[in-house]
Every structure is written in C-alpha cells, then in structure tokens.
Amino acid sequence: MKKVVLMMVCLMSVVFALAQSKYPTADVEKHDVAILVIDMQNDFVDPRGVLCVAGAKATIPTIQDLIKYGREKNWKIVYLIREHHRSGVDVDAPRIPLFTKGKGYCVPGTWGGDIVDGLKPEKCDLIIPKSRNSGFFGTQLDLVLRRMGVKTVILAGTQYPNCVRGTANDAMSYDYETVVCTDACSAKTPAVAASNIFDMKNMGIKCLSLDEVRKEY
Secondary structure (H helix, E strand, O other): OHHHHHHHHHHHHHHHHHHHHHOOOOOOOOOOEEEEEEOOEHHHHOOOOOOOOOOOHHHHHHHHHHHHHHHHOOOEEEEEEEOOOOOOOOOOHHHHHHHHOOOOOOOOOOHHHOEOOOOOOOOOOEEEEEOOOOOOOOOOHHHHHHHHOOOEEEEEEEOHHHHHHHHHHHHHHOOOEEEEEEEEEEOOOHHHHHHHHHHHHHHOOEEEOHHHHHHHO
16 A cells, blocks of 8 residues: 555656646746836827827826836836727727727727837837726736736826726726826826826825835835
8 A cells, every 4th residue: 555655656746747847837027016008109199199188298208207217126017008900899889989980099000009109118018908998907917917926006108087097996906006106197188187186096096296106116
C-alpha cells in the first residue's frame, strides 16, 4: 500500500511539473495605481470631430503632465477608447441616428477614432476598447486592473456627464479608490463640469486637481 501511495505521489509530481512547463506562471507587472485616459479621440476632441466636446482639447497639456507624473511613479497608463462598427449596430441607442445619417463616430481605422496627437500611447500602455460610457461595461478593464494589483484609479479625459462619470461610478462600485483629476477632464461647458464634480463628490468619489493628486499620491 505504501508503495502505491508513493508511486501516486511521484506521478502527481511529474504531472504537475509537466503542467508548469507547458503553462508557465507569468510574472505579471504590478502597479498600485492606474491612470485611465478616457475617450481622448479626434471625434470627441478635435473641432472637426463628429461629437466634439468644447473643453476637451484644452485639457491635453494637463493630461500629458498627469501621464508624465504617473510614469515617474510606476503607475499603469490605460487608454479607454470608443470603438463602433461602421454600421452602428453596437452603438448606444440614442446615437443610432448618427450612423443612419452617415455621421458615425469612432470607427476603427478612421481619423475620428484615432487618439489625438500629443497623447499617443507608448508600447507599455494598455488600450482597451469600449462601446458604452463606462470603461468597465462589457470590457476586460476590471480583470486586467485586478491582475496587476491596482487599488486606485485616477481618471482623465472626456466628457464629465457621460464616460468620465460612468467609469468613475463603476470604479467605485468595484471598490477601487476612485479619483477624478478635475483639470484633466472636460465637458461642453464649465457649468456642466461643476455640476458633475459636485455630484461625484457627494457619491464619495475624490475630485482633485493635478496639484492635489501630486500632493496626495
């Protein structure tokens, strides 16, 4: 009986070793904080874009500074971008008419879907497509953040009432420490921005300027 048990143990050890060699455990990069750059694409940022947000272009220098600071702190940079099929079959219902009228936006391979100049991702950055406001809805964002050990997300991009707020709310719901970098985000008007910041603060989402982010993190 002892010989049988010993043989079983040896066999299991061999099987485990073979499994490990076939499927090696990868050393996944680890980061405490991730910067989520949201929808900074030509169709939302450039005045020629289909859905240009008036305040978006002015935030590019601040987002650049936030990303530079994040790289110095070994934070992960994640670009969340809109992607829609040319037919509009995957777009949110209120915007279907844009596609039926030939004014589709953020179609992969088009100028409008490209990330704006000045914010082009580096090879080490992640790009995660989405088809709704929240960067978490129907994407692998939560999965990859947890695998890297991210505890805090800092949001930048456009625009406040839609994709920034939707992503921030879901990040908080998934128990991430959620920070909105206020001067790195935008809306069509300062009043819209202020209203959304007021609401998010009352939800428990941190809303900090870039200078405040630097002091706290």
